[in-house]
Amino acid sequence: MAASPRSAGLLRLVAFVFALVTTWIFIRSFDGFNMKTIRLPRWLGSVPKEIRVVKTKCGLNKPCPDNFFAFKLSSGAANVVGPSMCFENHVIMSPVKNNVGRGLNIALVNGTTGTVLRQNSFDMYSGDPTLLEKFLKEIPDSTLVLVASYDDPGTKMTDDIRKLFTNLGSSHAKQLGFRDSWVFLGAKDLKSKSPFEQFLKNDPNSNKYEGWPELLEMEGCVPRKVF
Incomplete structure (x- = not known):
């Protein structure tokens, strides 16, 4: 039924x-x-939990250990986009800050405290190279030196300037030339070659941009100077 x-x-x-x-x-x-x-x-009646995203200084892929400083450097893109420098989550130089220029952009940072001491740009195409030479000779001890190229970093590079950069730990300053791309982090009292350096030669056969190699980006963790 x-x-x-x-x-x-x-x-x-x-x-x-x-x-x-x-x-x-x-x-x-x-x-x-x-x-x-x-x-x-x-x-x-249930709200999903908020997903936590680990934020790193300067947007690095992973956090730096204790007693290390975080940094990120980018060279300029041709003669169109200027370089940028970030150190311990502080943007030192960038096109947005309007404090970068054609040639070499350099920032000095205290290797113990991480305090930014100075930042300057030096025109290496039509400027006075003795200004850069004087700047490099006056770098205090225990100072980190951050460098990023823009457009042309090498036309007026002298042998004395190349030697000063070599003494800061550079492996490529000796060959830096017209429209090369270069990013570098060295130190005044460095006893060996710096592991923080990238270099691209201006080569018509391999340039990414017409007349210029591609921009370079470098990030890492540099040890704090401990006494």
């Missing part, structure tokens, strides 16, 4: 309640299940 519509509806309700209770018991009894991981829709 067929069940009445009222009986059929009651049976469906009982089945639904049974399934709901069984599911709840299963979730409660499942070993290792974390109720906090359940993500229910908003209409059920």
Whole structure:
């Protein structure tokens, strides 16, 4: 004999309640299940937890260890976009700050405290190279030197200037020339070659931009000077 519509509806309700209770018991009894991981829709009254994103200084891929400074350098792109420098999450030089120029852009940072001491740009195409030479000779001890090229860093580069950069730990200053791309981080009292340097020669056969090699980007963690 067929069940009445009222009986059929009651049976469906009982089945639904049974399934709901069984599911709840299963979730409660499942070993290792974390109720906090359940993500229910908003209409059920639960709001998903906020996902935490680890923020690093200067946007590095990973945080630097204790007693290390975070940095990121970018050379200029042809003669269109200027270079940028970030140190310990502080943008020292950039096109946005309007304090970069054609040639070599240099920032001096205290190697112990991380304090920015000076920043200057030197026109190496039509400027006076003796200004850069004087600047490099006056760098205090225990100072980090951040360098980023823009457009042309090498036309008026003298042998004396190349030697000063070499003494700061550069491996490529000796060959820096017209429209080369260069980023570098060295130090006044460095006893060996710096591991923080990238260089691209201006080469018509491999240039990314017409007349210029591609821009360079370099990031890393440099140890704090500890006495």
